[in-house]
Amino acid sequence: MSREWKSTEAVDTEALLLDDGYTWECAVSKVRVTQLHVGTDGLAVVVGKDSQAHDCLTRSEVGGLTLGMLHWIFTNWTDVQLMEHGLDLASVLPNNDHDGVKEWSDFSPSCAEVPINAYGPGPDSGTYSFFGEATLCEPCFNKDEGSLPEYFMWCPLDDLHAMKHARVNGTLEEFVATMRPPNCYMSSESDVELIEWLTADSGGIAYLGYAYYTSFQNELTIARVASDTKMGIKDTRDVKVMPSTYTIMDGSYSVYTRQLYMNVDNEAWDRVYPFLSYGFSTAGRALVSQVGYVPLNIALLAKMKIRIEERGNPEADYVSVAPATCPIGTELTSLPFINAFGNSKVNYTCTPCTVGMYKFLDTPTSCRACEPGRYAELPGQSRCLHCDPGYEVVNGTSCRACFPGLRKREAAAVACTTCPPGSFNNESAQAECVFCGPGRFAPAGSTRCFDCPLNEFAATPGSGQCTACPEGAVTFASGSTGCSQCRVGFYRKAEAQCEPCPGSTTTAYQGATTQAECVCAEGWYLPLNADIAGNGSCVSCGPGLDCVLGSDLQVYDRFRAGETMVPEDQLFPKLLPGHFATMDEPTSSDAVMSATARAGCLEHARLLAGKIR
Numbered sequence: 001m002s003r004e005w006k007s008t009e010a011v012d013t014e015a016l017l018l019d020d021g022y023t024w025e026c027a028v029s030k031v032r033v034t035q036l037h038v039g040t041d042g043l044a045v046v047v048g049k050d051s052q053a054h055d056c057l058t059r060s061e062v063g064g065l066t067l068g069m070l071h072w073i074f075t076n077w078t079d080v081q082l083m084e085h086g087l088d089l090a091s092v093l094p095n096n097d098h099d100g101v102k103e104w105s106d107f108s109p110s111c112a113e114v115p116i117n118a119y120g121p122g123p124d125s126g127t128y129s130f131f132g133e134a135t136l137c138e139p140c141f142n143k144d145e146g147s148l149p150e151y152f153m154w155c156p157l158d159d160l161h162a163m164k165h166a167r168v169n170g171t172l173e174e175f176v177a178t179m180r181p182p183n184c185y186m187s188s189e190s191d192v193e194l195i196e197w198l199t200a201d202s203g204g205i206a207y208l209g210y211a212y213y214t215s216f217q218n219e220l221t222i223a224r225v226a227s228d229t230k231m232g233i234k235d236t237r238d239v240k241v242m243p244s245t246y247t248i249m250d251g252s253y254s255v256y257t258r259q260l261y262m263n264v265d266n267e268a269w270d271r272v273y274p275f276l277s278y279g280f281s282t283a284g285r286a287l288v289s290q291v292g293y294v295p296l297n298i299a300l301l302a303k304m305k306i307r308i309e310e311r312g313n314p315e316a317d318y319v320s321v322a323p324a325t326c327p328i329g330t331e332l333t334s335l336p337f338i339n340a341f342g343n344s345k346v347n348y349t350c351t352p353c354t355v356g357m358y359k360f361l362d363t364p365t366s367c368r369a370c371e372p373g374r375y376a377e378l379p380g381q382s383r384c385l386h387c388d389p390g391y392e393v394v395n396g397t398s399c400r401a402c403f404p405g406l407r408k409r410e411a412a413a414v415a416c417t418t419c420p421p422g423s424f425n426n427e428s429a430q431a432e433c434v435f436c437g438p439g440r441f442a443p444a445g446s447t448r449c450f451d452c453p454l455n456e457f458a459a460t461p462g463s464g465q466c467t468a469c470p471e472g473a474v475t476f477a478s479g480s481t482g483c484s485q486c487r488v489g490f491y492r493k494a495e496a497q498c499e500p501c502p503g504s505t506t507t508a509y510q511g512a513t514t515q516a517e518c519v520c521a522e523g524w525y526l527p528l529n530a531d532i533a534g535n536g537s538c539v540s541c542g543p544g545l546d547c548v549l550g551s552d553l554q555v556y557d558r559f560r561a562g563e564t565m566v567p568e569d570q571l572f573p574k575l576l577p578g579h580f581a582t583m584d585e586p587t588s589s590d591a592v593m594s595a596t597a598r599a600g601c602l603e604h605a606r607l608l609a610g611k612i613r
Helices: 050-056 067-074 079-084 128-135 155-167 172-178 190-198 209-217 246-251 266-278 282-290 298-310 553-560 600-611
Strands: 015-017 023-026 030-047 117-120 185-187 204-209 220-222 257-265 331-340 344-351 389-396 398-401 506-507 518-520 525-527
Touching: 030 050, 030 128, 030 209, 030 246, 030 266, 030 298, 050 220, 067 128, 117 128, 117 190, 128 204, 155 185, 155 190, 172 190, 172 257, 190 220, 190 506, 204 209, 257 266, 266 282, 266 298, 266 600, 518 525, 525 553
Parallel strands: 117 185, 117 204
Antiparallel strands: 015 023, 023 030, 030 204, 030 220, 030 257, 331 344, 389 398, 506 518
């Protein structure tokens, strides 16, 4: 069985329709077949199952659509033109808010106020023509002379291209919500694309063959349709019928139906003639009804009986007719040739898609390249596949393992990506990268982790680089997780390790960063005009003196000159109790002595005064 053919269509990848309009010839075997009209099939009007359109259609106060409502949804005519054609808008739109936008809430206040956006196949599709003729004004849709032209309200091409681009980029729902023009008709020759558009649009509505609907029924809600072309769903007296195998078979779903055909090998007439004679007899027609197809009317039945009695038309000749369908996984190609009468003809055939290409529909369109991240390894594919995690697509034709240092976490990802900083992998075909531990690091795309060098550290796992120790701190080995301050008596600025203070100097604290922080140790002092940085030597305190850490006679000079200092800043040798000295020679052995009694001190002072004079 097949759907209705047109005189410009080919039945399969290797057949041509001849000039009698019902004889086909296989291009390779030259076998001829005769087309016989058998029965009727149906179309389905659908919305997304999780959409607000679904919520509207499934409410008891709505429950379906009439042909009049569908006419209003899909037409480009104005409300005035529709009413002139006989449509009762008050009945069709009982809740119309007259805002100029077709919305589901116009049908009922219980429905959401979202735009009704139309989807379907393009004008090259027989489904498009059939639906347009059945839904709109048929002579107007066919542009018959004397009729007001009517067609679907097409979206601008730029928006159609943007919609397709959004689908590829994964931003379809955002595009529909923010950028899609309301109400207009978006077309595609891909049922998969149409269904993706529809399910991304909470207000979307589309039509497609019932057989295609059954393949996607988990994602779609099918509408009940009444044949009333004038009234809305609340006022119609016509029954709302849901298309199904049974309603199409018993003829109750007559709103959207199309014809089915049978093909007979002209070389097999002797074998099939009894079967066909019976099949198109009264008894045979009863069997057709039993299996679900609407039987032929008397006129068509008479034509089919003539074809059966002729047992094929031997005089049928070639015509250059392109097929209306190519099986999924194939595309339409043409080959010019000269027939037996010397006339130029074209042989249209359907050729398998090459590797890296696919075609889902049975339309005579070109195969498409696999989307980024998908591949088709063999010819004639109807869909492209994802590579497993850890593998990426090569030229749309095969998968290869991610190299070490790369990963691919999800099958749907387009390509392998480098391991992020702080992680690595050292094998191919990996879905994940491993974090480096503390004390180690790895740049992006690494195949191993590295120990932090001396005087650098990584305190936490997953470090992309190590942190340099601050001045005054070091590490004692590579791979460190932290730094240690230089201990007392050592300092570090740019050297690899802490340096000891020179001579008898030390530091007042840990973490010194320069030699200038080295001072004389407790019990020592720095003489005048000495410089620790120049390796000047500290001098041991003499008897009767107290030298605190950092004692320096230069500080004493500033103090003597009158500089105000708090006690903790007076870092110079001080006399112990019971001792004295002159201001000029505070550390001289002549100037410092033990004083056991006031008399002794006075005598010493007298002698000292005489020495000074």
